Amino acid sequence: MAELFTPEAFEETGSGPLYLQLHRLIADAIASGRLQPGDSLPSERELAAMTGLSRVTVRKGVAELVASGQLVQKRGSGTFVAPRVEKLEQALSLLTSFTEDMARRGRSVESRWIARGLHAPAPEEVMALGLSIGEMVARLERVRSSDGVPLAIERAALSQTTLPNPATVNDSLYAELESRGLRPVRAVQRISAANLNESDAELLGVPPGVAGLKIERISYLPSGKVVEFTRSLYRGDAYDFAVELKLAPEGERNP
Template sequence: MDDGAERIFAALRDVSQSGAPLYLQLKKNIEEAVKRGLIGPGDALPSERDIAAQADISRVTVRKAVQDLVKSGVLVQRHGSGTFVAPRMERVEQSLSRLTSFTEDMARRGMAARSQWLDRGIYTASPDEMMVLGLSASELVSRLSRLRIADETPLAIERATISASVLPDPHEVTSSLYMALGKTGHRPVRAVQRISAVNLGEAEAQLLAVPIGSACLQIERISYLASGKVIEFTKSIYRGDAYDFVAELRLPGPDGQEGEAT
């Protein structure tokens, strides 16, 4: 048995038949082990069977405690790999004055970005999409929905819509949407964003590995070509515990032009 497993089991042996329900005792013991540094970010938990045997409790009890800790963001589960202590979240500072893709933005920070595709396909445009993109009722749109992940931490859910006449095959987008649009001369040069605070529902909280009801930032982005034509309509959800959006403000000069703030 490795040192990590020994530390975890040592933290679980206090689970007994007295006091609170067993799953709550186990949950508290794992939380305390994380807080005290006995098990750290990225450490793998032993299997449900091994934990149950060491703590002398049922696997159902272990599963309930682990699921609660996953919902609260203490643990993360990776399909086919197991359960791990969640990484410590370092906040990402995002400038509101630069129009960049998620992939480009994470690359500048030295973070490994990837996406988990939730949906890619051609659809009939919704009334909102027709209005924003300036489409007729007969025109189709490409929708791209994905979970954006940096250094294996889910940070955002992004749902982008592009006219199908511009992006006839959404599967052509493998990483950066803006890179794909740039290849056909349709990369946006400016955008207007509306940011609002909302609380996460169950499905989105599960995708972002945070508790249900967690505060997050909802961003609607309308992006434009140099000609002024709208090219992209995106609705995104960003983790409130991970992102800070920063805007630079300047004091107008006496003639109404922008000047340096002092």
């Protein structure tokens, strides 16, 4: 570590601001493997002494890497190289649960429940689910992880008649719905970009403000009745969503 952070690595002119030089030095060391996931960086004071840079310059250079997700800071512990997250590609043409999707990849699935229970519905839940007056809504909120890495926050809402007891859901909501003969057969999804707020970022183990994917799904039974209204947040560094496009039939093309 000492041979990486030396005063000779920094130039006063010609290579940009000193904090950016420090940023590039650490980023290049991570990319080349000189710094490995989980490695601890020297403290701000130690980095300043090793490099000859001011603590303000060190703080700014490190902050840029924390903001981009390459470094993580743990209160009371220090600054560490962030773990590498395998980028997953999810096909948008398949209606699957998180559990089913990870199982197809041969990956483990873990859920950390934040809340599950019956509540008075919010206006958007009444509209999405077509609830009757006085009908309660079952809410399920959890962090979905695979192989120990948190990937998504899932917030699902269903009518009380569909899911009278939310506590019966274990790993897979769709497995529970299938056991009740209420497995959805189609869905409409809307995907938008989002910057994760502090509480959501903490749940996903990333810095606040990093890019995420907000996905809203409304799922339907064969009868056309809405069965599920789910709003999820996915880590932007962990997911790509892919869809296959086909040429429209000749009669439907613009002349």
